[in-house]
Amino acid sequence: MLKFSKKADYALLALQYMAVVQSGVDADPRVVNTKEIAEEHHIPLELLAKVLQTLARHQLIESHHNGPKGGYVLAHAPGDITIAQVLEAIEGPLGLTDCSHEKGDHSQCEQMSRCNIRTPLLKIQDSIFQLLNGMSIEDILVEETPLIIVESLKPQGVIS
């Protein structure tokens, strides 16, 4: 629970790899293909292919063209692709609970009117979402990413 799926891991690894390659100092930003990434990271080719297809469908990357020399390029600058976008593309809408996406009511829910924890959980969820939305592919390029947020999250200050 609260764990990334492998698909999500693969997506992040692939995007990070593409970002590095495209910003290459060799001044030759190039298209990368599925096989290259799969071999680089020891990811099952077919599975990675599906992940990249999904990312392309959500316009986070673009397929350059088919055939030899084909491949993908990032559709936006690394700084403009957020972690939240990636996760949503791969997994569908994020949500801590099943009733997260039924705005206003949770009529489908077993608990109905008895459920007293929905609102607080939605708040936690919002916070996590904002966190993921505030980070981009650019932020995972460098190993040592300073995260100011960690300071601002000290327990005593969290809840008013």
Add this chain to the structure above:
Amino acid sequence: MLKFSKKADYALLALQYMAVVQSGVDADPRVVNTKEIAEEHHIPLELLAKVLQTLARHQLIESHHNGPKGGYVLAHAPGDITIAQVLEAIEGPLGLTDCSHEKGDHSQCEQMSRCNIRTPLLKIQDSIFQLLNGMSIEDILVEETPLIIVESLKPQGVIS
């Protein structure tokens, strides 16, 4: 993904219920039993029983005694039981990735030296953990819990 399991939901519902009952204005803080909670929230009895057993084993609640009039009571004040504690009791150590708990290295990992996203992900994870650690059962008692944190998490301020 990033979703609570039903067991976790049930645990939070149960703890919230127990907290409400125990702080009852009826000045009769009482023991509550599994059946009562299960019926109140339409949770499968047997499953809830296991959840409560787990919480008891982790000393978040205490079994009052067996037999008729038996049941559970919170082992601590609602404010002293954090959401993170509850989740860890139910699901085991939290972590976004499989390598989250191998401190220092990730030698078990397929990616080995090729994995460039571990450190950034650990930071995200820390932030989420601190968030969950900063909220307690007390905070989910009231429907409208003001969360200052949401403000401090505005995207532009998240990453330095």
Add this chain to the structure above:
DNA sequence: TCAATCTCCGACTAAAATACTCTTGACTAA
């Protein structure tokens, strides 16, 4: 043109995690 290489898509199977059940036992209050 033709073969190789690639994307794209959908259906499929396998494995693992989750949700739930059953059974047995021990304890306790009435």
Add this chain to the structure above:
DNA sequence: TTAGTCAAGAGTATTTTAGTCGGAGATTGA
């Protein structure tokens, strides 16, 4: 003694996730 309760382990069913397979169509280079 009996009924109500917690405790614990084994077992089953369902759902989700991970990974596979096969085929269609596009593009390139020889």
